[in-house]
Amino acid sequence: MMLAVEWFWLDWPWWADTVVRLIFAIVVVLLPAGVTVYLYLFKMVSFMQSRLGPMEAGPYGSMQLLAEVGKNLQKEDIFPAKADRRVFALAPYVVLLSTFLLAVVIPFGPQATFINLDTGVFFALAVSSVSVVGVIMAGWASASKYSLLGGLRAAGQLIAYELPLILAVVGVVIQAGTLNLQGIVTAQTEGEIFGFGGLGNPYFFTQFIGFFIFLVAVQAELTQVPFDMPIAESELVSGYMTEYSGFRFLMFFIGEFATANIFAFLGATLFLGGWQVPPFVHDLLGVDANWQYFNLIGPGVMLAKMLLLTFVVYWVRFTFPRFREDQLQKFAWKFLIPLSLLNIAVTGAFKVWL
């Protein structure tokens, strides 16, 4: 089976290999963002609300995204008179920086990784909180009351839900016994459920509490609707983005939805078995788990799992009403964090005694 695929990454000079990785990085960050924004944010919400959504630009409005980009390209880039200009200009960069760095560690196949860090999960959780800095920068530098309130709310919310996110992932790390994302995928593939290995052991079976906490925390980290206090449009106009216009505003928008996808990729890797297909498919095809062609199949599998998870994100977004600020903090500190601590203790006990 050592055929066509192998030449593609093994014998390239390091610089060429890196350039290919960087090109794929842009594809991984921007393309799924476009797909999910059109599919879910434009179309699915429209059908849920008994309307058609965009229909004019292209067949079924599929070119709507390009139209939006074209529109925002022509918009004036307004800097408020009182704003701290340098910080104001820098904030969207920091938000997108967090998104790109988060994408670095996601594996898409046995060799198809950007980098295979030993501390993958830890790295991902660390860089995911960089976006908080960008949001506070945007809120503070705008010198507007709405922006400042939005920025502070975002900071309070993101740090409150950072903890359940981290603690939920610890359960997975205990089960897999590694921080390496590739290792976690392998552990799920080789796992068994009561001696039955046909499905492997995707951790949403055993870590269902962790999976629930992870989904809730991700929803909050993305400031999607039940947790959209920072940009609550009926109270704060648009929160920390109020003073932004044109393409600088669109960068926040892209950052938000690209991060949603990357978090969904991360969730798929941690809880749904990653790029790997269920092991009974290996037997059907008569191949082993590191078959060369999984480097081509893997991204497709990841895309399917990512679409499934982002579907849940948007479904919740369009279904639930907004939390109040005190309810939001209460939910994180008095429910999710104790629950995730309990989850860690129980998972540890199972790991040691079973």
Place this chain on the structure above:
Amino acid sequence: MNLGSGALGEIASRAVSDYSNFLREYLIVGLFGVLAFATVATFIGLARVFRPDRPTAAKIENYESGVDPVGDGWSQSQIRYYIFALLFVMFDVEAVFIFPWAVGLEQFGVFGLVEMVIFIFILALGLAYAWRKGVLRWV
């Protein structure tokens, strides 16, 4: 107890060329950062070609629902964010300690489990104390 499989043990035992590969991985992390900046700069720079630039006094005023802005934009805000930030720091440091333990649990066995349950219990006690003191209440 074999801890040689940890990251530090591995670095120490690797040959020089392996170590260089290890650093190259982090070079790619740096390049991704550069790529993020380049992407945003390209888009915003591209917009510079198309967009008008005619700031007027009314346009660059802060937005306060259409009325003239009152006072300074940097108004005072609630102290309660600060207390939550302090609590966060406490729990975040805890997370740093939990991860190495979670990786090595298989080797540590019952001893490690008991140790960590005590650790988590002390932390939960801290959370319970903050709860009891009413710090977690958002008034």
